[in-house]
Structure formats: structure tokens, C-alpha cells
Amino acid sequence: MLEYLTKEDLPESLGDIIDAIGIVNVKELIKLAGGGNVYIPSENSVVKSFRNKLIKENFDGNYKDLARRFGITEMQVRNIINYKKA
DSSP: OOGGGGGGGGGGGGHHHHHHHHHHHHHHHHHTTTTTOOOOOHHHHHHHHHHHHHHHHSSOOHHHHHHHHHHHHHHHHHHHHHHHOO
């Protein structure tokens, strides 16, 4: 039945999501997680580990350059470079 619904048939609160990812994907999301609570992490938290990986790969001893390049402080770059997983 879900496949027959149009944007107008769905709750108005889904309008922005439909505009962003399309009605087909919203219907898939309803099938996957409908009725449940879905947490969507912020963009920053999603890209943070990738950014840190890039910082480590590009580290050549120049903290200031990387800090400027990635828009973070030199201290943050130092912490990322020196972080060791337990």
C-alpha cells in the first residue's frame, strides 16, 4: 500500500525529508525504521574520524599548516596526531 502514497498523502512533517532524499527513499526509511526512534548524527560527528585520518596521513611536522587547512586549533591537531587507542 505504501508504494501508492504520494507526498500529499504522507504527514506534512516529512516534507523537508522528502525534498532532500526523495519520496522513494522516504518510503524505504518508513519500511526500515517506521515507528521507531532514529538518531541521525550531526555532519561534524560523521566526518570527524575521516578528518582525523586525513590529518594523520598529511602530517609532516607542521601543526600550524594543518590547523589552518582543517579549521581547527594547533592543539587539536597535536591531540589528533598524538592520540593512541587503548
